Amino acid sequence: MQYSILWADDEIDLLKPYIMFLTQKGYEVTPVNSGADALEEVEKKKFDVVFLDENMPGMTGLEVLPKIKQLKPNLPVIMITKSEEEYIMEEAIGSKIADYLIKPLNPNQILLSVKKILDKKRLEEEKTNLSYQQEFRQLAMQYQDRIDHAEWAEIYKKLLFWELEIDRTENKSMAEVMNMQKAEANANFSRFITENYEDWLNEPKANKPVLSHQLMRKKVFPLLKEDSPLFFVLIDNLRFDQWKILEGLIQDYFSVEEESVYYSILPTTTAYARNAIFSGLMPSEIEKQYPKHWVQDIGDSEDEEGFNQHEEFFFQEQIRKSRMPFAVKSSYHKIIHNNQGKNLVENFTKLSQNHLNVIVYNFVDMLSHARTDMAMIKELAPDESGYRSLTASWFNHSPLFDLLKKISDKKGRLIITTDHGMIRVQNPVKIVGDRSVNTNLRYKQGRNLNWDDDSHLLVCRKPERFFLPKVNVSTSYVFTMEDYFFAYPNNYNHYVSHYRNTFQHGGVSLEECIIPFVYLTAK
Structure with missing residues (x-):
């Protein structure tokens, strides 16, 4: 993609070496030597960034800046000045400039400013994707080992860090990989809870988190x-x-x-x-x-x-x-x-x-x-x-x-x-129970509960071991794990379509x- 730059400076002829440098780097530069010409160009043509000299005769850069923002509020403007006076910087920053450069300029300084504005998203995405790919295998090895509750908390934090970093990228190209890894981690975490939760509540010397x-x-x-x-x-x-x-x-x-x-x-x-x-x-x-x-x-x-x-x-x-x-x-x-x-x-x-x-x-x-x-x-x-x-x-x-x-x-x-x-639940599990069964989609309690597959369920047949109340002698609890949710066979398809992709709680997952x-x- 070729980016287009407008450069306004009353000494524009002296800046030809810089303009040639940017042209060689693949940028299209339109030079003008006054604020009025800059406004005219902004009105009739699309630009990706504007270089604006602060000290021009006629309209100064600080006078042109708000007029550009009125015409194109989202057009990035880089203010260039010989002055280091604080009030000029403050006024320019208050007018929402994208960057501030002080003469004498050097080519790399200009290129860095342009890249920071125009290529920032692409460069950040490339770096984020590469860094996540490097940590992907390390994370996977961690949560497949036998680890304790504190280590699971650290893994979850790392997964969320990368999820948020990937979500901030423009194309989110690693989002699907991230979701797959989080699903795999959740499956392992659910097994961890199945193996340890009862001990946390009943064994005084168990290595347990704050509950x-x-x-x-x-x-x-x-x-x-x-x-x-x-x-x-x-x-x-x-x-x-x-x-x-x-x-x-x-x-x-x-x-x-x-x-x-x-x-x-x-x-x-x-x-x-x-x-x-x-x-x-x-x-x-x-x-x-x-x-x-x-x-x-x-x-x-x-x-x-x-x-x-x-x-x-x-x-x-x-x-x-x-x-x-x-x-x-x-x-x-x-x-x-x-x-x-x-x-x-x-x-x-x-x-x-x-x-x-x-x-x-x-x-x-x-x-x-x-x-x-x-x-x-x-x-x-x-x-x-x-x-x-x-x-x-x-x-x-x-x-x-x-x-x-x-x-x-x-x-x-x-x-x-x-x-x-x-x-966010995705996968249904059929369950059957009487009218006394609670309505929560992630766990059920009651008598005579029946389900079609327990591979993604945590079953508690002795509620006293989980310190849960018993309505009657035969009360049991069953919890869905990962992103599963309970659905009744009656009107099953409607039920599933209504609740799939909704946020629910009550079960076992990292979240x-x-x-x-x-x-x-x-x-």
């Missing part, structure tokens, strides 16, 4: 201080890749002190994982100690929040039992609607007087469920890349972002985490189980 019910005790309470408020923000359904997108949006306000992960318990759902977080107990222990506050996930209910009506009670109970060295003043807020988020921002002064403020944001969870049923959301988020973009758009315009800015202004401390992740815990301090 949902240990999160507050092991990672949050140790951060509490009498003289510095801590804000614990739980964004429901937030995957690690989505956190990395949010990190870029808040980096001007916070420094990351700790970026780690913990593992969600099974099922990876709001009803089980989030109740475990706030109670500090596994689900069967909650049911035993607080039978009036445990809502069983059975039957036809689609409303996950119905199972989490007592989070604040569990949270206060856990603080009461924690034996902190000082009396912890705390608050709990659940944000489901935008107005609730705005009200919280308006009442920020009260929050800053507490030692610990827990804020649960359900928007990402609502978005993922809405995506299942709303054609428009499906169009906006057809894949992981689209979903990340949608999450970033929401956050950018949300009261949550406003709240985080206030926390930063007051030099507060912040935790961002979640209760579980989600995965659902390994989730972010980030501790930040204000800049």
Whole structure:
């Protein structure tokens, strides 16, 4: 592809050696010797970049620049000047120049600036693809070995790093290879969970990660201080890749002190994982100690929040039992609607007087469920890349972002985490059960469950070993792994087409189980 350059300078004849140099490198250069001529050329011809001298008689470069931007807002302009005065640089940068060069010029300086603007995407894609290809084999060898939970977390982070890097390239030419490698890693991770999860819960000496019910005790309470408020923000359904997108949006306000992960318990759902977080107990222990506050996930209910009506009670109970060295003043807020988020921002002064403020944001969870049923959301988020973009758009315009800015202004401390992740499901597994079976697509519990293939399932016939409640003596749990989901034989084809390519949670996958815990301090 031959790029076209417009070069405006009142001493354009003296620049012929540079123009010849660019021509030899394959660029087409149109020289003009005034700002007026530059505007005339921009109006009638397409250019890929403009070199604009700042100090021209008549219209100066700084006067021509906004006029070019009015005509072609996305046309990159490189400002060239003899002056190093700061105000000129600031005015040019404020007018959204692409680069700034100071005379005397040299050919390589010019070529570098052009390549940085015109060839940046191609060069970055080539480098990204090459680097990923070099690490591909090393990653594959790692996750095929016998590794522990910490090593799996590092592999997942590396996979997400490359997924995000490839997603930023223009052609995404390695995306299919990346997806295949992530699918293979998920298959191996699912076998790892099958072999180890029960031991994590039942063997005191097992090498195990921090799990949902240990999160507050092991990672949050140790951060509490009498003289510095801590804000614990739980964004429901937030995957690690989505956190990395949010990190870029808040980096001007916070420094990351700790970026780690913990593992969600099974099922990876709001009803089980989030109740475990706030109670500090596994689900069967909650049911035993607080039978009036445990809502069983059975039957036809689609409303996950119905199972989490007592989070604040569990949270206060856990603080009461924690034996902190000082009396912890705390608050709990659940944000489901935008107005609730705005009200919280308006009442920020009260929050800053507490030692610990827990804020649960359900928007990402609502978005993922809405995506299942709303054609428009499906169009906006057809894949992981689209979903990340949608999450970033929401956050950018949300009261949550406003709240985080206030926390930063007051030099507060912040935790961002979640209760579980989600995965885009692709492959159906037929299952049969009675009306008491729960509706979640990634796991089922009930009596007399039957399925056609268990090669991608984790079956729990003794719920007590997973610390899960039993509705009756014959209750069992079964979890889908990787990107599989349950479908009923009745109206099977319609069911599958409706739910395939939707984001779901409750089962076993890297995306659902390994989730972010980030501790930040204000800049």
